[in-house]
Amino acid sequence: MQTRALRIVLPGGSGQVGRMLARFFAECGHHVTVLTRGPYTAPWQTVHWDGMNRGPWIETLKGADVCINLAGRSVNCRYTEANRREIYESRIGTTRLLNGVIAELEDPPFVWLNASTATIYRHALDREMDESTGELGGGERISRRRRAPETWNFSVGVARDWEAAFFETPTPRTRKVALRSGIVLSPAHGNAFAILSRLVRLGLGGWQGRGRQYVSWVHEADFARAVAFLIAREDVDGPVNVTAPHPVTNREFMEALREAWEMPNGLPAPWPVLQIAAFLLRTETELVLKSRCVVPGRLLDAGFTFQFPRWPEAAEDLVRQRREMDA
Numbered sequence: 001m002q003t004r005a006l007r008i009v010l011p012g013g014s015g016q017v018g019r020m021l022a023r024f025f026a027e028c029g030h031h032v033t034v035l036t037r038g039p040y041t042a043p044w045q046t047v048h049w050d051g052m053n054r055g056p057w058i059e060t061l062k063g064a065d066v067c068i069n070l071a072g073r074s075v076n077c078r079y080t081e082a083n084r085r086e087i088y089e090s091r092i093g094t095t096r097l098l099n100g101v102i103a104e105l106e107d108p109p110f111v112w113l114n115a116s117t118a119t120i121y122r123h124a125l126d127r128e129m130d131e132s133t134g135e136l137g138g139g140e141r142i143s144r145r146r147r148a149p150e151t152w153n154f155s156v157g158v159a160r161d162w163e164a165a166f167f168e169t170p171t172p173r174t175r176k177v178a179l180r181s182g183i184v185l186s187p188a189h190g191n192a193f194a195i196l197s198r199l200v201r202l203g204l205g206g207w208q209g210r211g212r213q214y215v216s217w218v219h220e221a222d223f224a225r226a227v228a229f230l231i232a233r234e235d236v237d238g239p240v241n242v243t244a245p246h247p248v249t250n251r252e253f254m255e256a257l258r259e260a261w262e263m264p265n266g267l268p269a270p271w272p273v274l275q276i277a278a279f280l281l282r283t284e285t286e287l288v289l290k291s292r293c294v295v296p297g298r299l300l301d302a303g304f305t306f307q308f309p310r311w312p313e314a315a316e317d318l319v320r321q322r323r324e325m326d327a
């Protein structure tokens, strides 16, 4: 990490990942600005933007050191036509807008990290996907005979177009890194860890589907440390997988979470139950059924070390933090 204080701008930094990163960098002594459609108040600077048009917010990027764009409508919803349009536009549109602005600035940030996703890789039950040998998804198949639901292709298409939009405009003074993140797990309320923990504590924390699908996850502490590492490493650009080095199957994932909560048993949710639950909860089964077997090849090659490389220890830590917060 640089020793001098950096000016860090976070478009879309009011959400789960953004709040965590903003706090992390503010506590490290850096100057943090979040671009938000608001209203949003935080202990750091917040500036209004609409994610679509140029405006006074551009001033925040002039002379800034780092841009971390996290804007994107949550994918935790039914993929209706309207939601699909918003999921797509909020990612590709904001990325194109920032590209136009950053390419024209005389003193742009020296590095721009743009959110991407581990979902960009194909459904993989057979082998790990790193940046050099991993295969991108599209025309997904669950098995030789069965095509994946169309929703899976939608997510991969968004991810591919998102990265294409990010890299399409040359920004000679700004290094670009696409963060192909696994699910970022934090003890805070309202995110995936909280939802899964609730299921576990209700005795419903068995495997989902057949439980063979891989989960690519990363502890929030490692996510923040990896972002800081990538800011500092001037030799790293392009797509970088930000996931723990040991993806686990959904069965292993749920089992370790149950153990961390000291819940020995949990009812599994086979495919038909999941379909109904997803419909009732207004979400999509893809989020738990697609197998993401993604590993952080480039981070490890660059010498990054994980505080939480394995899920059981990460689960224990997150549960301990959650219990402390609830106490």
Ligand SMILES: NC(=O)c1ccc[n+]([C@@H]2O[C@H](COP(=O)([O-])OP(=O)(O)OC[C@H]3O[C@@H](n4cnc5c(N)ncnc54)[C@H](OP(=O)(O)O)[C@@H]3O)[C@@H](O)[C@H]2O)c1
Pocket: 012, 013, 014, 015, 016, 017, 018, 035, 036, 037, 038, 040, 050, 051, 070, 071, 072, 073, 074, 086, 089, 090, 091, 094, 115, 116, 117, 118, 180, 181, 182, 183, 184, 185
């Ligand atoms: N969380 C994960 O595990 C994970 C894993 C892989 C990838 N990612 C990606 O990382 C990014 C951040 O994730 P997150 O979990 O922090 O998401 P989040 O909590 O949903 O926050 C995303 C932020 O994007 C902004 N936004 C939403 N709709 C928008 C729109 N139509 N136009 C412009 N901005 C919009 C919102 O900020 P305002 O309302 O303040 O404008 C929101 O706070 C997302 O792009 C996500 O796809 C997340």
